[in-house]
Every structure is written in C-alpha cells, then in structure tokens.
Amino acid sequence: MRRRTRTCVVLSCLIAATVAVPSPAFADALPTGARSLEAVNFPGRYVRHQDYLARVDPVTSASTAQTRLDATFTVISGLASPSCYSFQAKNGSFLRHLDWRVRLDANTGDARFREDATFCAVAGSTSGSVSLTSFSHPDRRIRHRAYELWLDTYQDTAQFRADSSFRLTAPWSPKTNRGPVIPGLYADPHITNFNGRYYLYPTTDGYAGWASPYYKAFSSTDLVNWTDHGVILDHGPDVSWADNSAWAPAVIAKNGRYYLYFSGGAASGDTGKHLGVAVSDSPTGPFRDALGRPLIRAGAYSGQAIDPMAFTDDTGQSYLYWGNGAAYVVPLNADMVSFDPAKVRDITPSGYREASFVFKRNGTYYFMWSENDTRSEDYRVAYATGTSPLGPWTKRGVVLQKRLELGIKGPGHHSVVKDPGSDTWHVAYHRFAVPAGSGTNRETTVDRMTFNADGTIAPIVPTL
Structure with a gap:
C-alpha cells in the first residue's frame, strides 16, 4: 500500500528535526x-506593509485610511499546513x-x-502575546529590527523574545x-443541513494546479458565524490511492452514517482523477476511505471523474451525480458505496462543464451545473428542470454570473440548502x-436563492 510521507507540521518535531533550540510553549489557537x-x-x-515590505509603524485612529488598511490582515488556516497560519492583506x-526579509507577495x-x-x-x-515561527525554517521567528520585519534565528534572550512577540488586536480596518x-x-463548497445545523x-x-491534499468541515447555526472543525480527510495518510x-x-447522511464523495489524484505516474467515497459516524469526521480503492476510476467514462454530488429522493433512493465535460447519474445501492454500472446514464446538457447539483422543490427536480472554465471570470451557474432525478431535463438558463461593478468574478461551483x-x-x-483572486485563489460565500411564481429560479444576485 502506497502512502505519502507528509512533512511534520507539529512545531516541536519540526524544531527537533532542524536545530536544538529551547522548545517554546504552544500558543492558544489563533482566532481567524x-x-x-x-x-x-x-x-x-x-x-503593516509599505511598498510591499513589512515593518512595525505607529497606527492610530487619526492615521490615514490607507495606513489602517495596510495594518489589517486576515488570519487564515496556513497555506502549507492547517496546523499553522497565514496572514492575508486587504489587497489579497x-x-x-524572502531571503529572510518579511514582505507582501x-x-x-x-x-x-x-x-x-x-x-x-x-x-x-508576555501573557496573551504570540510569536510566529517559520513553517519552513522553524528555528527562525518573525522579529522587528529597526522597525523592519525579518525572519531571524531564535535567540534565547529577553530582547529577542520581546522583539518577536505580538498581540493580536481588533482590526484597524474592520x-x-x-x-x-x-x-x-x-x-x-458543498452546503447542507444535518439536524438543524x-x-x-x-x-x-x-x-x-489545484493540488490541495485535504478537506476541512465548517458548521453554523446562522450561516454567518462558522466553526472550523479542522481536517476531516487527508489524502496523505487517509487515502492509499490518492495524494493530491x-x-x-459532497456529504450526505444515510443509514445513520455520513458519506463523503470526493475526487483525488496521485502525485506520481497516475495523472487521472478518480472518484472515491469515505464514511464517518459524524458530519465533522474523521472520515475513512470506505473502499480502499476508487469508486469510479479515471477513464471509466468520458470526461473527468470529479465533482461528485449525492441526492436522496423522497422514496429513499439515493443517486450519485458527477462529471467534468460530461454529466452522469446512477442510482446508488443501499450501502451507498456501490452501484450497478449498467444503470449509469449520461445527462449532459448544452453548455455543461462541471459541478452537478440536484434538489427537489414542490414536486419539481432541479439540475444545476457550472459553465465555462473556473479560471475564467465568465464561470457561471445554469440549470434545468425535470420530472425525475434522472430527467429528462429542460434547460432554463443561467442564474448566477459575474458582477464586475462589485469586482465579483467567476461565481460558480455552487450548492443549495x-x-x-x-x-x-x-x-x-x-x-x-x-480583490485580487484568480482561478486558484478563490473564496466561498453564501447568498439567497429565490423562486418565481412559476417555480423557475430568479436570477441570483451575488453580493459582497
């Protein structure tokens, strides 16, 4: 069984493997x-950043709006490790x-x-303060020297510890x-509701190359305040046939369990994308690979075996949808991890690219998908209606697209709840x-979806 060995992300083992320095106490998890x-x-x-170089400067309520903006960062899950953090400026x-100088790129x-x-x-x-060690050079910390920020080798002195300590405060630019x-x-994003949450x-x-190796789960009671439940499935240790x-x-509840359908690829030799299924007793995982192999292998059907979505009809029958370039549906067996290949149906509508999503309202089935390329600002969502989960489908048109006057580009790959x-x-x-994203630097948001009197979906207005 092939496994990828992941770089250790626990700070203490990074330090031990690199250089002998005093093991610092872990800070509490940072607020994102x-x-x-x-x-x-x-x-x-x-x-703050000034001409893309980071430094520490005075900031007050009387400072210019730009200065306050430059001194505000969004703390996010680390780009290289979900156990650490990255700091995103307001300009994206x-x-x-870089060469030990801290800067903005x-x-x-x-x-x-x-x-x-x-x-x-x-x-x-000091109590409540934090020091930031480099993920790639754990013997070095961010510190200020003559008000400039550098990545310096740790020194066990009071001066160094003070120069490398910071308090996280309310943002200067909320x-x-x-x-x-x-x-x-x-x-x-796949959004759903389990037991009122x-x-x-x-x-x-x-x-x-969209080479991310893991999934996280978030939950909320109000669609505004979200709890980060951490990594729920990691292709490195958890999936033998995929690394990236x-x-x-997409997650669905059935049989008192939760089933996660996902796409995965391998780092060496195998360039195709497969579709797998994992299972858990909790919606927040951890999930385990249910089969130890792909549910659908690359090349089994035309197009890519990606973008799975599961839907359970009122009858209790569940269906699996997937595809890039071509859209497929098949009834799932009762175990939710198998199906009869003879029952696979091609339901590709005109304009279809990927990201199938199906739901039912007032007796009508809605089949939605994304058109164009996710790297394009013209990525968008269209839909069709039908009388069964298998179709036939009548295309109704595009319902979600870019809004350039607000800087909203490429809205798509959606789900509804x-x-x-x-x-x-x-x-x-x-x-x-x-403001500065791209087809591989994307963010997730939620908006309202409404219906016209005849059951058609009203144009969805993307908001900031």
Missing part, C-alpha cells in the same frame, strides 16, 4: 478573521519571507510560496463585506477572491 498585530515592546506600533497578497500557489507564507504560533514573551463566509481560500465542505484552495487533488467534496421547515433557500458558491 480580520486582525491587526501590535508589537509587544512598542505599544502603538503595528505590523500574503505575508511571506501574491500567492503563486507553489510549494515554496506556501511554506514561506506559513507561520506556526507559539507563546510570546470587515465591511458579508462574504467570504469562511476566511481564507476555499472553493467548490448547517455544514459547509469546501475544496482547500490556493494551490498551483482533493476536490469538490433549504432552511428546515421553510421555503427559504440559500446558495453557496466560490468566486475569485476579492
């Missing part, structure tokens, strides 16, 4: 979302170290950038937009991260 970082030994000076770039998505832009948190020199609903780079399962984004390309998960006991619907989807 918008924050500013104040120097412990220079109160009133905050980490990230703090990273756009995310290229390659492994070197992700590692250089990831920092692990340890306790700082968030004004409703989205993204979860901080960081996430795409292909909403769950969101996205692709972890920000990787060149952890794309577009209904408030329990009501006819209120919501749509989760990704878009290019605002």
Whole structure:
C-alpha cells in the first residue's frame, strides 16, 4: 500500500528535526478573521506593509485610511499546513519571507510560496502575546529590527523574545463585506443541513494546479458565524490511492452514517482523477476511505471523474451525480458505496462543464451545473428542470454570473440548502477572491436563492 510521507507540521518535531533550540510553549489557537498585530515592546506600533515590505509603524485612529488598511490582515488556516497560519492583506497578497526579509507577495500557489507564507504560533514573551515561527525554517521567528520585519534565528534572550512577540488586536480596518463566509481560500463548497445545523465542505484552495491534499468541515447555526472543525480527510495518510487533488467534496447522511464523495489524484505516474467515497459516524469526521480503492476510476467514462454530488429522493433512493465535460447519474445501492454500472446514464446538457447539483422543490427536480472554465471570470451557474432525478431535463438558463461593478468574478461551483421547515433557500458558491483572486485563489460565500411564481429560479444576485 502506497502512502505519502507528509512533512511534520507539529512545531516541536519540526524544531527537533532542524536545530536544538529551547522548545517554546504552544500558543492558544489563533482566532481567524480580520486582525491587526501590535508589537509587544512598542505599544502603538503595528505590523503593516509599505511598498510591499513589512515593518512595525505607529497606527492610530487619526492615521490615514490607507495606513489602517495596510495594518489589517486576515488570519487564515496556513497555506502549507492547517496546523499553522497565514496572514492575508486587504489587497489579497500574503505575508511571506524572502531571503529572510518579511514582505507582501501574491500567492503563486507553489510549494515554496506556501511554506514561506506559513507561520506556526507559539507563546510570546508576555501573557496573551504570540510569536510566529517559520513553517519552513522553524528555528527562525518573525522579529522587528529597526522597525523592519525579518525572519531571524531564535535567540534565547529577553530582547529577542520581546522583539518577536505580538498581540493580536481588533482590526484597524474592520470587515465591511458579508462574504467570504469562511476566511481564507476555499472553493467548490458543498452546503447542507444535518439536524438543524448547517455544514459547509469546501475544496482547500490556493494551490498551483489545484493540488490541495485535504478537506476541512465548517458548521453554523446562522450561516454567518462558522466553526472550523479542522481536517476531516487527508489524502496523505487517509487515502492509499490518492495524494493530491482533493476536490469538490459532497456529504450526505444515510443509514445513520455520513458519506463523503470526493475526487483525488496521485502525485506520481497516475495523472487521472478518480472518484472515491469515505464514511464517518459524524458530519465533522474523521472520515475513512470506505473502499480502499476508487469508486469510479479515471477513464471509466468520458470526461473527468470529479465533482461528485449525492441526492436522496423522497422514496429513499439515493443517486450519485458527477462529471467534468460530461454529466452522469446512477442510482446508488443501499450501502451507498456501490452501484450497478449498467444503470449509469449520461445527462449532459448544452453548455455543461462541471459541478452537478440536484434538489427537489414542490414536486419539481432541479439540475444545476457550472459553465465555462473556473479560471475564467465568465464561470457561471445554469440549470434545468425535470420530472425525475434522472430527467429528462429542460434547460432554463443561467442564474448566477459575474458582477464586475462589485469586482465579483467567476461565481460558480455552487450548492443549495433549504432552511428546515421553510421555503427559504440559500446558495453557496466560490468566486475569485476579492480583490485580487484568480482561478486558484478563490473564496466561498453564501447568498439567497429565490423562486418565481412559476417555480423557475430568479436570477441570483451575488453580493459582497
């Protein structure tokens, strides 16, 4: 059985494997979302970027709006490790170290950038403060020298500890937009409701070639405040047949268990994408590979075996949908991890690219999908209606597309959820991260979805 050996992400073992320095105490988990970082030994000076170089400068309520903006960062799950953190500026770039200087650069998505832009948190020199060690050079910490930020080798002195300690404070430039609903780079969100609580399962984004290796789960009671439940399936240790390309998960409850359908690829030799299924007793995992092999292998059907989605009809019969370039559906067996290949049906509509999603409302079945390429600002969502989960389908048109006056590009790969006991619907989807995102730097948001009197879907208005 082939397994990928992952770089250790526990800070203490990184340090032990690199150089003998005193093992610092772990800091409490950092709060994600918008924050500013104040120097412990220079109160009133905050980490900010100036001409893309990071430094600590005075910031007050009287400072210019630009200065306050430059001193505000979004703390997100680490680009190189979910156990650590990355710091995204309001312009979309990230703090990273380059030749030991800390600066601000756009995310290229390659492994070197992700590692250089990831920092692990340890306790700082004073109560409540934090020091940030480099993920790729754990013997070095961010510190200020003459108000400039550098990545310096740890020194066991009071001065060094003070110079490398920061307090996370309320942001100087508070968030004004409703989205993204979860901080960081996430795409292909699957939203659902289990037992009155909403769950969101996205692709972890920000990787060149979409090579992310793991999935996380988030949950909420109000679609605004989300709890991060951490990694629920990691292709490295958890899936024998895949290392990367952890794309577009979809989770469904059945038989008192939770089934996660996912895409995966291998790092060496095998360039195709397969579709797998994992199972858990909890919606927040951990999930285990149910088969030890793909459910659908690359090449078994035309197009790519990606973007799975499961739907259970009122009869109790569940169906699996998938495909890129071609759309397929098949009834699932009662075990939810097998099907009869003879029952696979091609349901590809005109304009179809990927990301099938099916739901039922007032006796009508809705089949939705994404058109164009996810790297294009013209990525969008269209739909059709039918009288059964298998079709036939009547195309109704595009319902979600870009809104350039707000800087919203490439909205797509969506999912929908209904408030329990009501006819209120919501749509989760990704878009290019605002303001400087791309087809591999995407963010997840949620908006309302409404219906016209005749049951057709009203145009979905993407919002910030």
